[in-house]
Amino acid sequence: MRAARGALALALLASAVLAVGWPLLRILAEALVALHAGLPPGLGRTAAISLALSGGATLLALLGGLGSALTARCLPPRTRRLLDAALLSLLLVPPYTAAAAVLAVGGRSGLLHDLLPPLPGAPGMLLALTTTLLPYPYAAARLAWRGVDPRLVDAVLVHGGGTGRVLRLVLLPPLLRPVAAVAVVMLVTALADPSVPAVLRGRVPTLAHTAYLEVMAWGDEGTAALVAVLLALPVLPLLLLLARTGSPLAEPWRGHGAGPALALPPSPILRTARAVTVLVLAVIAALLTAAAVRSSLAPGELLGHGAVAALGSTLQHALLALLVAVPAGLVTAGLAARGAPRRAALLDGLQLMLLVLPGTTLGLAVSLAYRLGTPTPVGTLPPLVGGASLGSGSIAIVLVLAASTAPLVHVAARAGRAQIPRGEAETAEVLGVGRRRRLLRLVLPQAAPLVAVAGAAILVRMMVSVTPVALVAAPDAPMVPALALDLLDRAALAPVFVLTLLVAITIAALAGGAAAAGRLR
Amino acid sequence: MTPALEIRGAPCGDLQVAPGELLAVIGPSGAGKTTLLREIAGLDPLPQGRVLLHGRDMTAVPVHRRGVTMMFEVPALFAQLDVAENVALALPAARGTLARDQLETALTALDLHHLARRRPQELSAGQRQRVALARALVSRPEVLLVDEPLAHVDPAARVALRREILRTHRRMGTATLYVTHDWAEALAVADRLAVLREGRFVQIGAPQEVYRRPRDAWVAQRIGVPNLLPCPVLGTAPGRVLVRPLGRELWVPADPRLADGREEALVLAHARALRVVAGPDAPADELDPSSGRILGGSFGGDHMDYDVETAAGTLVVRRTLGPGEEPLEVGTPVGVELVADAAWAVVRD
Known part of the structure; x- marks a missing residue:
């Protein structure tokens, strides 16, 4: 009976692997054929622009997310929950909505059109992608720091260490692997999202949008397959990391509870983190307000x-x-x-x-x-x-x-x-x-x-x-x-x-x- | 001489620790011992009052600039650092020659040289606490705060580590505030004892003084005085009261507060302040208040602690065993006598 159940489970697993594995082999083959025929013109430049945009958005989101997470960890639990709600609710906002909100803020008829430089194009895409990526590092850091032992923080402080040393010895070690993994996921997400460029690209070409257009508009599946495979390449370092060290994505879940606020001495690091948090909240508030105003002024149904x-x-x-x-x-x-x-x-x-x-x-x-x-x-x-x-x-x-x-x-x-x-x-x-x-x-x-x-x-x-x-x-x-x-x-x-x-x-x-x-x- | 550490006007009361002194703070769980240490270290704010180090007011100085170090109940070592790196953490300039010398001295003093490259997870509980002690002392702090360092160490290693802490303290002469809830440990290490009850000091004094002359029944029970005999005060003299415990009138050394005409006293007697009388010398009359019967006993190597049932309740009486002497059997009729000078009378609350 037990053996039969095991065999059935393995058979189901094999079918699932085949069902998903075959398409992956198929797209790889299609991409190789397209590559053999020669690279489409301008693909290198498009790839470079995409990488720069996605990398920039990932870096900015890491800065904003980690700074806000540090601020949150030093806040009392009730205030911390408010910050959690503000940042984690961004998970519910799809990238195209963020892009539309950016248009509502800084587009031709945007709320702050006169105050801001023109947002469609690279700056707008950067802002929209950063906003949608913010919750990733924030959530990773918040989960990783749930398990931080406050006694280690006390030990650093009573031995003369300041906030910098607390960060280096207590807060960074549990964060490195999850954040490294999350950074790769963020980069891939930003690279592979065709919806933000669809709304905000201006004259800036991106890989994901090119692949989308190749399939949806021009029917050139070979080029689309090649681009899609290129988009998956940044996943490789993450897979290597996972193969070597197990799943860092599973680690942050193993927290020990919310815990009291960390009492760290005043330092430039904390002040910077607070400033970053205020900036993040200001951006969210501006996008939300612009969306609300635009919705309330919309004519008809x-x-x-x-x-x-x-x-x-x-x-x-x-x-x-x-x-x-x-x-x-x-x-x-x-x-x-x-x-x-x-x-x-x-x-x-x-x-x-x-x-x-x-x-x-x-x-x-x-x-x-x-x-x-x-x-x-x-x-x-x-x-x-x-x-x-x-x-x-x-x-x-x-x-x-x-x-x-x-x-x-x-x-x-x-x-x-x-x-x-x-x-x-x-x-x-x-x-x-x-x-x-x-x-x-x-x-x-x-x-x-x-x-x-x-x-x-x-x-x-x-x-x-x-x-x-x-x-x-x-x-x-x-x-x-x-x-x-x-x-x-x-x-x-x-x-x-x-x-x-x-x-x-x-x-x-x-x-x-x-x-x-x-x-x- | 300016105290190394002084607390003034705090809710717990005033406290002074002299340079080179080891003051043990003792009290039950929840008495506020750890809170007191955290407030002195600056980890938690002092609700009121001031903390002075060598006469300098440190109340508003942040924790990492106070010049106070603390050894916690758990070693709080960093898993990613080896022993030497953990110890060096407390040194402000870890690359200087002076710092290297200090590190060497600390590792040698605590016999940690052979473990210097090991990670904390490769050490025993006792070894980890030795590393924590080395880390606390390596920067030669003005004041060392020690929070129940032996609580998670096995009994065999506990004695050795206690000796190590004492030896290191004597050698380095750092003023130390040592928190524990174990009376035997406090009596063994302290130059002075401070007894904490519900966040307030109720008695501060030399270990012998607190042991022999506890302030009240609460302190007496905490330090393990097993026999508390309520008696009417029959008379007073300077430093003594006349009482009649176990049917005999005795002048017992007493708390001065008993001289102000109180009618009731509580006579406190350690097990060795009572004597068991067996055989023909035992009182024959069962109505004699000093007569009793052995209920049981615990063997302590060179002595027996007997539980004796008497009219005054069950008393614990210690009897030294002579060479070849057999313990008394359960049910043996005995007499119990109080050694007046070994007892202590306090106010009955």
């Missing part, structure tokens, strides 16, 4: 029937994808926990590779691999019901969403398991508590909050990301990001703000429900 349909369809697909992703993530986490270290490393590596894979690369790969008439090693793909193929429509959307979100469930479940105190786990074993009861009474209560948080993050990612969804979407499955881009194409900013607000409320309600259910357990 803010949301048409199409928006409601897109919201419903997106939610439906997101929940369907969750139904696939959550069990898949939990199964791989369970297999990794029970298997030999090598198997665990392999499963962690596969899941994390998917987690950090750019949406553009994944979407294009699925589209190339499963569209109608695509040759595969076992023959040409047959059409599905009604002539639809896997490459477009609901099935493909659910597939790409599930593939890009199952890893987060995997990481959360692994971290949840790791949080179980060793004493408790061994006591349960010594007392002869069976595996099923251990799972229900010990593992799930520990892992459930993390899986719920990961679930909320997944929903956000699913509902607002342009890629991979837009690359596999079809007219019969309207999605929020595609609609938003369409609205922005027509310079309709206000409906996008309202749509984002609706999505945020929906996600907050679902996340609140999940958290309440977790507490009830």
Whole structure:
């Protein structure tokens, strides 16, 4: 019985690896063919501009996020929660909404048009990307510093060390690996996002937008595949880091509670951090105000029937994808926990590779691999019901969403398991508590909050990301990001703000429900 | 002479520590011992009053500039640094020759040379505390604050580490405030003792004085006085009161506050202040208040501590065992006598 269950799990895993692995091989092959035909003109310059923009946004977001996290750690818990809410709510803001807010601030009819230099183009993209990336380092630092032992801070201070030494000896060591990993994720996210350039590019070309246009407008899939593979290259150092040292993405989850405010002596470092925090809050306030003003002044109906349909369809697909992703993530986490270290490393590596894979690369790969008439090693793909193929429509959307979100469930479940105190786990074993009861009474209560948080993050990612969804979407499955881009194409900013607000409320309600259910357990 | 450390006008009361003195602060959990140390170090603000170091007011000086170091209950070593680096952390200029000499001296003094390149996680609990002590002393602080350093050390290593702390303290002559809740430890290390109850000092004095002349029943119970005998005061003389514990009138050394006409006293007697009388000398009359019966006993090597049931309650009585002498059996009828000069009478609250 046990062997049969194991075999079934392994078979499912193999199918999943094949289902996702084949598109990756396909896009790689397409990219190599395109490369063999020669690099498209201007690609090097586009790549350099993209890298500079994404690198700049990553650096600025790191500065803002880490400075704000340091300020937050020195604030009393109640004030700290306010700062948390201000910065972490940015996770609910999709990049195209941030770009639209930048237009509302500094565009031709923007709120501060007369005071600011023209924002469309590189400065605007930098601002929008930085704003959407801010919560990443902030969350990483806040989670990493939950585990900081205040006694170590006391030890530095009573031995004559100041804030600088506290940073070097106590606050930086737990931060380095998670922030290094998060920085790579930020860079990849910024590089691979086509929506900010779609709104704000001006005359500045970027890789992600080029790939998007190649597919959506000009149908040159070879160039698109080449660009998509280029976009995935920065992931390699992260994968090497993961292969060498295990998952730094799982580490910050292992905190010990919020803890009291750190009392550090006054220093230029703290003053700079506070100034950075004020600047960050000022930028957020300006973008929010501009969006609110633009929405309140908008003529006519803010949301048409199409928006409601897109919201419903997106939610439906997101929940369907969750139904696939959550069990898949939990199964791989369970297999990794029970298997030999090598198997665990392999499963962690596969899941994390998917987690950090750019949406553009994944979407294009699925589209190339499963569209109608695509040759595969076992023959040409047959059409599905009604002539639809896997490459477009609901099935493909659910597939790409599930593939890009199952890893987060995997990481959360692994971290949840790791949080179980060793004493408790061994006591349960010594007392002869069976595996099923251990799972229900010990593992799930520990892992459930993390899986719920990961679930909320997944929903956000699913509902607002342009890629991979837009690359596999079809007219019969309207999605929020595609609609938003369409609205922005027509310079309709206000409906996008309202749509984002609706999505945020929906996600907050679902996340609140999940958290309440977790507490009830 | 200017005290090395002085607390004035604080809620806990005034306190002075002389240069080179080791003052142990003792009290139960929650009495405010650690809070007091943190306030002196500057980690927490002093609610009122002042902290002076060698006469200089340090109340407003931030923690890292006070010239005070602290050794915590847990060693608080940095896992990413080795032993030598952890110790050198407390030196302001870690690259100077003087700093290197100081580091060498500290490592040698605490016998840590052979562990210098090890990481904290490779050390035993006792070794980690030795590293923490070396780190606390390497910068030759004006005042050292020590917070229950032996709390997490196993009993065998505890005695050795206590000796190490004392030896190092004597050699370096740093004024030290040593917090503990263990009376045996406090009595063993302290030049003076300060007893803390609910955030206030209730008695400060030499260890012998506090041990022999506790201020009240609360202090007596905390230092392990097992026998508290309430008695009416029959008469007073300078430094003594006449009481009748266990059926015999005795002039017992007394707290001066008993001279102001109080009617009730509490006679405090360590186990060795009572004598057990067995065999033919034991009182034959069971109604005699000094007569009793052995309930049980604990073996202490060269002595036995007997629990004796008497009309005054169950008393703990110590009896030194002579060569080849067997302990008394449970149920043996005995008499109990109080050695007047070894007892101490206090006001009965």
